[in-house]
Amino acid sequence: MRKYIIQRFLQLLPILFGITFLSFAMMRLAGSDAVEELYSRTGTAASQQVIDAAKAELGLDRPFAAQYFTWLGGMLTGNMGVSYITGRDVFDTFVSKLPATLLLTALSVLVTLGISLPLGVISAVSYDDKSRNSRSRLCRAVTVSVDDLIRLLSFVGNSLPNFFVALLLMRLFSLRLNILPVISNGVTLRAAVLPTLTLSIAMSAKYIRQVRATVLEELHKDYVLGARARGVRGAVTLWCSVLKSSLFTIVTLLALSIGSLLGGTAIIESIFMWDGVGKLAVDSITMRDYPMIQAYVVWMAIIYVLVNLAADVLNYLLDPRVRRGVQME
Amino acid sequence: MNGPAHRMRRLHKNGVRTRLTVFCILALALIACSLFSEHLCPYDPYAQDLENALAAPSATHVLGTDRYGRDMLSRVLIGSRTSIASTLSLVGIIMVFGTAIGVLCGWNGKRLDSLVMRISDMFLAFPGLVFALAVAGILGGGLHNAIFALAAISWPKYARIARNQTLALKEATFIKAARLSGSTGTEIICRHILPNIAGPVLVTGMLDIGTMMMELAGLSYLGLGAKPPAAEWGSMMSDARSLLQTVPWVTFAPGVAIFISVMVFNLFGDAVRDYLDPKAGER
16 A cells, blocks of 8 residues: 555656756746846836846856756745745745635535536436437437436536636626625635636536546446346446446546646636635736746646545555556556 | 347438538538638727727627727627637647657657657646646747647647557558568658548547637636737637626627637537547447
């Protein structure tokens, strides 16, 4: 068990190294004019000497590799420099905004699970029933099943950009019905409703399909047929065997879709003025605050990689097949 | 026993072909709409008419006007050029670029392969839009930069597919035969490998059009893509969001336009997949 986690973690090291290097290199490629940008923003025409001094102060005049390792060391100890704009410590600012984003992400994942697990399973079962019970193609074509409805919903959800969903929800709940705040004034549950709903709608639309496909694949396996032949009730097979063995794929897929959720929070947070790291990142991008963007990119990637690691470990704990497969290697 | 099953399959195939034709026509209609948008606009999309600003939808202005009195229908139409053309070129770029890298890696193997695959691992480790946001942020706003940013995060997917397909094909008998009969690597790649992997790559590309369109519009919405006054759906929506309460049509018209185009391209992508890969289509 511990060996497996350590092994997986060692596999991650080169990726983590790559992520940090890529983020650093990217920012540095553009970072040279940040100082000039800073001065042009204040409206004073800076002489070359002032610019050089500022660059030396920020460490921008040293060789690339040296800068990278200094930065990496700093990053690991929570020292990521100061913001070009506010002058505050980047890491502290980032950490202070992180809980809001993590809360939003966690709520969205919960709501997504609440929506898509039941709907996905119902959809799969309904399709399975339909394809088994109706013999003729004509009959299949004319009856509209629950499955068709759910698939339609998921299709519509998949074609709606999340910022459009956000604006629609805002218009409906805040401006028409007047029951929820338009923009959040602080991290409260009431303010979290609309952003959570927006993120969950987009995520559920994708996730329902994946749950459906996973359950359907499991339903088509021979043991389900065998259980039916032996007279086991459909519900029992579904709850005790099919769902149990689909769960592992479902967990993995959920971990993978958290990636798009983390990216999606940036737009949604800025729309609803939710004070998390996504909004921080967008604000920093418009102000060209490179250390801040860097912190955002690196930490988001690290969080994502760790979430995937957690999903793998969870799978390992839950699924005897994976466990045995790993040991056989 | 075999008869009905066979007939069913043929019927299924016919259904798929009809769907493919219908959605192909719809998608082409959208593309044509964007190509000839200038001629379709009832008004000049950039002409301001401040007396007539924020007019509600009516017979003269079907979708109303925005805060400068510009006709929304014309702006949505002209916006389709930016949105659809840039999405299609984005998907084209990543398809060609990703496939080329994937085929080279799969064919050459060894060091190049493991190096490039590690690099693509790195790119895949970044959660979706996060990296694109950063790239767009560094390069600054602008449509070209937004396209570049999205291309930078999406090529690994295509490289993966192309590489795996190439690896599988490399050991096939007909490739060995081609090699025995003296074909060079380039000839084999062009004549045998590329046509054989085109299917999966194309399907992935078609299914990606909708997502890419939404992400591009999302970047524009954040001000990292096309900039006003250029008509682009995402930036038009963000431009009008403060007017959401009083004049919702200015925000919703481009949104509905995105929704419709994404839906058409998604349906088209699904149909292409079902047509080329009947096994996946049964579910």
